[in-house]
Amino acid sequence: MQRIALLLTCTLCASLAQATPLFSAGDPVTGKAMVEKQCISCHAERFGGDGSAIYTREHRLVKTSAGLLTQVRNCNTNLGLKWFDDEELHVTRYLNDHYYKFQK
Template identity: 45%
Template sequence: MKVKIFMAVAMLGLLSGQTAAADEGKVLHDESCIACHASRFNGQAEQMYTRAERKKNSYASLKQMVAFCNNQVGTGWFDEEVGLVTDHLNRTYYKFPKP
């Protein structure tokens, strides 16, 4: 019985860690990306990600675009933060298989 309880608690800990990372990617995105994208699309920032002619075709190309924007805008994100934002965008809009 103690083993089952321990395993349940351990799984909850893993899931909460994944949720925290997912939330961090969204926070970084919302703080650094939304204003620019919304200004380009009449307040509809999500159009940056959903319009057919701009949609990326792989997780790798999406990550390259996030890294490009990071450099252009000067957010100063580290690779881990670029990954968190990429994961957020992928989960929310793109649904590419992650390598």
């Protein structure tokens, strides 16, 4: 009986892990502040308005949660932002919660 309970618990945990985005540990409030401080001006310059068109355009580059995290890391590296891993997760979490809505 205990083995069955353990097996069911492990199965449940595995399913939850698969449904949880890679960046769920990020804080979306912190991420929003970081995006507003360090991302919006460049995006607005390139896409007009408030810059959010980069996230909502029809042929956007990001198609998965892993792709979103990769894109945030690329921006961090290419622009020399010097964010730590947890800060990348904050930004990614905010962008996903607000624009992308990836489930895993």
